[in-house]
Amino acid sequence: MSGAAAPTLARALALATARLRAAGIETPERDARRLLAFSQGIAADRLSLHLPDPLTRPEALETALAAREARRPVSQIVGQRLFWGRQFRVTADVLDPRPETEELVAAALEAPFSRVLDLGTGSGCLLLSLLGERPSATGLGVDLSAKALAVAEENSATLGIKADFCVSDWFSTVSGSFDLIVSNPPYIAAHEMPGLDPEPRLWEPRMALTDEGDGLGAYRAIAAGAMAHLAPGGRLLVEIGPTQGAAVAALLAAQGLDIRGVRADLDGRDRVVLADRQLR
The missing domain is CATH 3.40.50.150 (Vaccinia Virus protein VP39)
Known part of the structure; x- marks a missing residue:
């Protein structure tokens, strides 16, 4: 188990946005915000308030981002x-x-x-x-x-x-x-x-x-x-x-x-x- 501190949601958002942009997603910032909020169980319109918080569910975020990289629609990922x-x-x-x-x-x-x-x-x-x-x-x-x-x-x-x-x-x-x-x-x-x-x-x-x-x-x-x-x-x-x-x-x-x-x-x-x- 690594002793390194978990990245903040702000850092996770930046990395997720870059990842989706590299995958050719047309709206990487918007999609990354929605997927990050979903993966952490946070209402999308409340994400900004939680950006200083640590990322607590990295596996859920990884699953969501991998699905979006496969071009699955965001609405299907979040349901x-x-x-x-x-x-x-x-x-x-x-x-x-x-x-x-x-x-x-x-x-x-x-x-x-x-x-x-x-x-x-x-x-x-x-x-x-x-x-x-x-x-x-x-x-x-x-x-x-x-x-x-x-x-x-x-x-x-x-x-x-x-x-x-x-x-x-x-x-x-x-x-x-x-x-x-x-x-x-x-x-x-x-x-x-x-x-x-x-x-x-x-x-x-x-x-x-x-x-x-x-x-x-x-x-x-x-x-x-x-x-x-x-x-x-x-x-x-x-x-x-x-x-x-x-x-x-x-x-x-x-x-x-x-x-x-x-x-x-x-x-x-x-x-x-x-x-x-x-x-x-």
Whole structure:
């Protein structure tokens, strides 16, 4: 057992940052802070107060840094991601909730709704965020992956936000109508997958990323079933890739939906197509 004093957290942070930078991580300082705090059992926003303290769990930090060097997403390493002000459980069975997806939540909250359907719910971040903001509403989240639904159900219980979940291939087991349907479907074309960053390509579920085709397959399925499940006056909001706005809008319009616009994210890229079923 060495008699040398343990390094301080400040020193460990500096070394961890340098290590992640050498590994080609784009945000080494931010990731090192989060992983150090996680490994020491400290809230990330309290780390600065503890920097003079000694490093007490070097093995935990080493495990976390090695995982990040392998390009595992930070959210999977620490097991959670902040989305719309709430912490969501994240595993390798679900898509990592991303900040740009919050644009869909913001757009959905611009009008009232009482019954919402989330197609391809994954972690449940869309459905549970919406229901958390509208406690009188009810909602159903569906996914083809039973493992993803287990994560969504865990998030529902942890957050104390009630929702229903079931296995479904888009609308295949869905009955009834909804005044709001939302989805963040797989929209990356198969030929684009090799060019993805290692984090999603190696660690996130492939079925949540690509349709193994041209990237529009999910929208065709959603468009084909939307009118049968949207109440008159109901809205449909789907997240898209930044070049897909016109194509997705055309698919929805061809099925009788009225296109209300394409919403950009904070980086100015097209992110959400808004459509509805007119009252007739």
